[in-house]
Amino acid sequence: MTEMNVHADLCVIPLGVGVSVSRYVAECQRVLQEAGLKHQMHAYGTNIEGEWDAVMAAIKRCHECVHGLGAPRISTSLRLGTRTDRQQSLQDKVSSVESLVNGK
Amino acid sequence: MTEMNVHADLCVIPLGVGVSVSRYVAECQRVLQEAGLKHQMHAYGTNIEGEWDAVMAAIKRCHECVHGLGAPRISTSLRLGTRTDRQQSLQDKVSSVESLVNGK
Amino acid sequence: MTEMNVHADLCVIPLGVGVSVSRYVAECQRVLQEAGLKHQMHAYGTNIEGEWDAVMAAIKRCHECVHGLGAPRISTSLRLGTRTDRQQSLQDKVSSVESLVNGK
Amino acid sequence: MTEMNVHADLCVIPLGVGVSVSRYVAECQRVLQEAGLKHQMHAYGTNIEGEWDAVMAAIKRCHECVHGLGAPRISTSLRLGTRTDRQQSLQDKVSSVESLVNGK
Secondary structure (H helix, E strand, C coil): CCCCEEEEEEEEEEECCCCCCHHHHHHHHHHHHHHCCEEEEECCEEEEEEEHHHHHHHHHHHHHHHHHCCCCEEEEEEEEEEECCCCCCHHHHHHHHHHHHHHC | CCCCEEEEEEEEEEECCCCCCHHHHHHHHHHHHHCCCEEEEECCEEEEEEEHHHHHHHHHHHHHHHHHCCCCEEEEEEEEEEECCCCCCHHHHHHHHHHHHHHC | CCCCEEEEEEEEEEECCCCCCHHHHHHHHHHHHHHCCEEEEECCEEEEEEEHHHHHHHHHHHHHHHHHCCCCEEEEEEEEEEECCCCCCHHHHHHHHHHHHHHC | CCCCEEEEEEEEEEECCCCCCHHHHHHHHHHHHHCCCEEEEECCEEEEEEEHHHHHHHHHHHHHHHHHCCCCEEEEEEEEEEECCCCCCHHHHHHHHHHHHHHC
């Protein structure tokens, strides 16, 4: 397998910096933007789509940058989806459910 | 503590039903709709907001209904956020990050 | 469905209390002990086994007690496994993998 | 930052292969073993400890090998913990909680 696409859902939680974490989440958005990856923030994480190594490099960079902003500890919750049967975009996944929901 | 609000991010994965899971995800959307809970699907889960017991009852109902549709096994990934310092809606969380991202 | 057994893996992360979280994790162990649920801590969470409502009541109690100890915000990562095809204990799951690993 | 240590908790879920997933979990144990990483399976995942790039390379290899065994789709739940304040082993984390639990 030379290339593997991944759908990720990333939730980075900085510890030791108080209750407000939006500054650190914003930094991760900046990292994903700079990485040129398709991504979409929601209220409890961020969807990311791309080639495995590029997505993982960006997630590592998120940890490095959040530590760089002063967070001494990070606990990240991550979902990773891969499939070999067919290509599917993040939008495809939402659309296929929505058509079922609306069709009822 | 009499009431506790929770922000959840729910990703229900049915096993033993093949690769296509959209039918089961759609069923969960229906359950959340019927429960009258604020919820927003994204490409790797669904944000839910409400009182703890109501949210948890709906998540249990999701498992029951997905089993009812024929899935013999389910593995769910769930994030749960509670706070006592202040009230915050799902939209507040996204907005506070977006204002930081756009302000840069 | 009258009763549903669940395997949970619980990782409670208190925010706004500094980098050391062991005091809060210990409190959750105490809650699970008092609830009389089978549970086993590991280095990144705690396995719990029991009837759905009892497990969920204990997890709610964990959030309440961790807030009670002074944590203003909590972000929990939770896995939930249910199945209708057969009963399986936490130990069964580990054993069935180990027999495959050792049989190779 | 030249090197970053990570504590991971990995739960790989193959879809489209029926309800029994132990064969695929065993394959991941083999991959982690071959990678020479410290790891410890529990009933709902596997703790892994090591340098970030080595851990992530092993997780990618898990996805590749599980697809290689015939699973057309995988959904992984992953926790990732990093800290810059001090070194801490997986065992340290468990021990610091256990001493608090037993001290009560």
